[in-house]
Structures are given as C-alpha cells and as structure tokens.
Amino acid sequence: MNVLQNELGYHVQHRVISSEPWVPQKRERIFIVGFRDPTDFDFDALEVPDSKAGPRLKEILQPHEEVDPKYTLTPRLWQYLQDYKAKHQAKGNGFGYSLFGPDDVARTLSARYYKDGSEVLIEQPGNRPRRLTPLECARLMGFDRGKRRWRIEVSDTQAYRQFGNAVVVPVVEFVAKAMQPHILKAVETSGKPVIRGEVPIVARPGSELAAEYA
Template structure:
C-alpha cells in the first residue's frame, strides 16, 4: 500500500508503518540532522528505510497534487512545539504549527486514510477549541480558511457545514484518542494523541486497537507471583517496589488478562553496562556512557523496574532531566542513545546521526515504532478489507 510520510523526524512512525505494510512514495522532513539519520540508514541498506524517497526541505514548498487518488495513507507527526507541555504554549498563534500543511496534503492527495500523531498537550482545556478545529478541518479538508479569515470564524463555518449533514465533497470520518504507549507494549509511559481518519466513501467502521499491556499485570508479575524477578534473576533482597504498587497489588483479586507493562530492565536487557567501558560502544552502536547525570526537584529519573517516563527532546539540544535511569541503590545515569532507542522500540541496527544531545532530541520527538506498528496494522487490515 502506498503512503506519504510527513514530518518524518528520525523515522519512528514511518518505520512502524513500513512494518505494517505501507510503502512511502514520498517522505518529507525539514530538519537536517533527522534527514542525515534517515540517509545514513538508507546508505546502510536498512530494510525499513532503504527505499524511502526523502525530500529535505520545507513542506510548504512541496506540491502533492500529482498523487491525488493514488495514495492509501498519509501519516506524520506535525511539529508539536506550539502545544507541548514543555513549550511556550503559543498554540494557534505559533508559526511552527504544521497541522495546516498536514490538512493541505490530505486535501491534495485524497488518501483512503490518514494517521497523525501529536503531543498530549494538544488535548489541554486551554487548546480544546483548537483541537476541535483541527479535527473538523481533517473531516472537511476542502473547506479551506479564507485569506485574512480568523481561525475562530473558520471554525464557525466548519461547525455549520458539519452539522448541515451535507457530504457531497471530500469527507473523512475521524477518530481521536489519547493513548499511553506503555499500554501497547512500549517500555515507556508516553502519552500521545492520535487522529485517524477514513475517507467517507469507503464505508469503514473503526475503533482504536484494544490495549494489550497494563500496569496491573506488571504489579501482579512483580508482587503476586514474582515471575518478573525470576525472569531477570533478581534476588528478593535486591527487589525495590514502591508503596503505591504494593497497595494496588492488595486490591488485585485475580491475574489480569493483559500482558505486563514492559520496564526499563526489560528494554535494556542484554546491553552491557556503558559506564564500565565509558570510552567504548560495548559492542553496540550508539551505546556510550554520558557523564553528568544528577537528580533535582522534579527530575528524579525513571525507576529501573517500571516503564520509563516520557523521553523528552529538551531545549536547545539538551535532553530533559528525566532522560535518566534510576537504579535500586539510588544512583542515576543518563540513558545512552541505544537505550533510548530501545525505549522508543527502534531496531538495534538503526543508527542516529549527530552528537549525544542531538540524537536524544531526535529520539525525544520520535513516535515509538511499536505503537506506530500496532495502529498501522489495524488500519492496513481495514484498508485491505475495502479493496
């Protein structure tokens, strides 16, 4: 199935969708370092990206009309800074908001479906009207904002058109969902909002994939039956379990049917300790020790035996203070690039271009490959059934 990947970043969403069966005919990304990462892996013949037709540049200058009616899926993660909980919160007044370009791509290509991902901050009450504005534009991409028309006036026109019941033009049925990646087998508590739409004429009925993993299942495996610790050969006197988990375990009457959340210990299993040979990669690419990690109020790292907290891109290339692992003995250290890649479920043979801070920025902005694959497989199966 043919796709177009927008705002590709380091490739997380695109790789996951590739694994789900989508083959991009065009990949667009403006950031030089992200493009260097993709090109490096293309040159190394990494299967997921080796055939990607990459365009490095401003999406505003890319014309997609030649692909009208020929595309199964448009996907991407429009830059999140205007809505990020760590950003300046300029929202709809921020020129970095790339949703208008994502909507233009849908309008020009008329794909069978689209998948867009963005930060949790977009769902904040402060931005609620703009969230609805984005959704309505995706549902009615041909109802374009007029020159000098305020977005709130455009929203009113969209609302009137939407409630009129008239569906003679291009129309999509859109589902939005705020999801926690940990509930889908990603070893990271990463909350993101998805916009998934299917073209109205396909007659698709769709709901977001069911969650497969849970915190309760992890607690059960750590406290109720101890299978988690046995798998990692951790002795009883080395096990650290927080009070909240112990209190929650008492309330569990039977073993959950879901799989346990994956933890940092699960994710980095098999990777050697980077600090013991700090000047080497320890047999794994991008696995170098980065000194200087320390805790301070609000930045305490991620406990080893829980999913990681959300990896953050940081500001001016400096990763956030939460990009650390906290060991049972109270010590902390920064995640290596390879460990961070595993937390984002990238394959071990995928390399990242740039300094440690730059690569961590790419990873902090990425979509977990496994989450993209879960959503992509579900959408792919629906599209195959309509063919």
C-alpha cells in the same frame, strides 16, 4: 478535526494511546485515523494490550559497566538537580528530576533530553545517576526492537532531539495493522489492483518513476 472532516471530507476517528504496553515508557499521544470513504474501522473498539504486562526498563538498559562514564551526571550537575527539586518541593511544586530503576517504567522522553536528562535519570548503585544512552533511547522509542537494529549516525545531542520528537514505532505499527484490512478492502472496492508484499513501480507521463503502495 474540523479541517479533516468538514474541509477535506475524511471520515476521521481519534484516540489517546499510551506506549506502555510496548515499551517501558509512559508516553500518551493522540492518534488520528482517517479514511476517504466510510469503513467498519472502529478505533474505540480496538483492543490495546494491557499496560501492566508491558516491559520494564531492565529490558532495554545496557549493563552499567558497558556504558561510557560520560553519561553519568557530574557532581555539579547532580547537586544542582537535587537543589532545584528541593526548592520546588518546598513550594509545593512537582518540578525536578525523575529517577528510575530497572523495574520501573520511564516518564515521557522529550526533545530537551540532551540538556540535562533530568526527566529520565537511571539509578546506578554506588554512583551518581546517569542519562540514557542514545541506544537506550532508540530502544525506549521502539526503533531498536527485536531483530530490528537501528544505526545512530548523528551526535548525541541530535539523537536525543530526534528520539524525543518521535513517535513510538510499535504503537504506530499496531494502529497500522488494525487499519490494513480496511485499506485493502477500500482499494479493492475502488477497482485498483491490490499487490500485497510488493511495491509496484510505475511510470507516469511527464514524471519520473514513482512508487505506489497498495
């Protein structure tokens, strides 16, 4: 905040927002919004949807019968996770796996998910728990949502790492839409042309073509 405000001169606001209203995952992150000049944007006054009305895991999970058996924990790994959790519970610690059903909201997906999936394990009736599939991770992070399909063209390990390091897309969209009228007003005040719904392509002397977004 010191660098953004005092060294770079931005008018900055910040707020912690959880992803629960948009996806079935409790993922709290700090979002920072900065404008070069003062605006009427008020981050604290921005009305975030009620998390209680948010989606549940059943809305993003694939049917168990369609999920490759490789995502089901092996007997050895499942036993290890149970023993590990029991050991720490005996010491009064909260370490261990987390198990979720279709009506739950998952905990935060992390980049280490590829190791054992222990932070978000999915219940399977009559069987051992399973990991989320990469597609389910894409849905849990809001990449694959509504009519927007998301192609996953990397290994499961890389997909888990990348989704775990990402931000939840609809949360960013929510903040961006709240900023949009203030950005447009700032651009109009600056005297620069405002082009809505297009990306004008301009050529600058001594440079290649560059895209400028209004």
